[in-house]
Amino acid sequence: METELKNKVQKGLVITIRDLYKSFGDNHVLQGINLDVFSKENVVVLGRSGTGKSVLIKIVCGLLKPDKGLVNVLGNEVDHLKDKQLRELRQKVGFSFQNSALYDSMTVRENLAFPLVRNAKHLSRQEIKKEIESVLDDVGLLQTINQMPSELSGGQRKRIGIARTLILRPQIMLYDEPTSGLDPITSIEINNLINLVRQKFNTTSIIITHDLTCAKSTGDKIAMLYDGKFIKQGTFDEVFSENDERIQNFYKYNFIK
């Protein structure tokens, strides 16, 4: 398997997941997940709530430890990294949280400066200021720079959350439910932003969602998670042309909603 993996890494494989298992007590959330994510690819993990989608990306960025299996990110086995190595890897992996997780005691500027000041110590104050303004401009929210998170709308919070991860110029972006709780128009804006981020920052992304519009508009590849396993992987059309009742039900209910 190692040689196969090395060959794939040379072909631009960025994330490899093999036979991944994770349980919480008697709740077996992930039961043998396999996934390959190639450079600059947007992979959407689709599935119902509570199926372990978020657990999957939390394992990818080392927030949770797997029970069994291999998770290789940019050539590093996440599970075996020491704290310092994990921190170095995390500078290359951005994570956008479902509820944005902005630091609510800090302004937008301070939220963005927080990781930058601590990870890019060579930057001067002026450079940090410039960097913050440039990323905020990218997400279209430069005017909110001095606002507190509590003064922002849901969509704005999501955008600032994405900006905060982008400020470290990550190679990989992990989006946890980027459109949940947003109105359809704001959702489309976020989907466009995800595509823009890939274009401008050359990122590889895993997008966790149950929103088919988001999946269709952002994903190069869809992986359908059901009962702790991927039951189908492929393009949007390939996945949903499958005659599997579980996939068809998911499709139907999404649009009935």
Place this chain on the structure above:
Amino acid sequence: MNFKTSEKILITKKADLFFAGLYSAFQFIIRFFKEAFVPPYEFKEIIKQCYEVGYKSLGLITLTGFITGLVFTKQSRPSLSEFGAQSWLPSLVAIAIIRALAPLVTALICAGKVGSNIGAELGSMKVTEQIDAMEVSAVNPFKYLVVSRVLATTLMMPLLMCYTGCVAMLGAFLNVHLNELTSFISFFEAAFDKISFLDIFSSLIKSIAYGFTIGIVGCYKGFNATNGTEGVGKAANASVVLSMFLIFIEEILIVQLTNSIR
């Protein structure tokens, strides 16, 4: 997400939970000492927390300390008067305040005000994934949140204790002056006549221990909060209750120790 647990029960479920909690608290303390003395240091955050713990507690501490000194003197006078020993009042009050009341009152007030604040703040950061967000931004949340707060409470508590002692003595002086027209100088000369270095030193040690306890308990409870807003409330509450309990245990131990030295 609500996950079931299926750990094997070793003794009883409650005993298991207690020992698991004790072990994890011990690990938390060990981690604090590992992280506290290794760079990078979060100086700005430490200073900010010192301001939060120290300066923002001054109002409440002033009021409580002053009233404690005043009331303690007032209540002690009749007993001493019975033996015609009113002249001992300043030294009695000084011993009581410096040896016991100042450190204890300061610690209990701070356990309520600062401990609950730390527990609730960190608890809410935990349940809203802000701590995870720090972690994935390649920032060490333990160093930023826990080390800074515990250092701030440990550093500020002795200062607050000294301040409480001074204010309580002023309260005591006011009562004595109003009743016996004793001058400021003769009151404080009499008060400090019976105070030894060990009294002050043991109080300083006590307040350092109390400060550390308040900080570490608040941070531990907040850092391990679960179950949404309910968990935040529980973390704040548990921070106060546990730190007050530990403060009394420490008080007994330190008093025993200093009495054996004395």
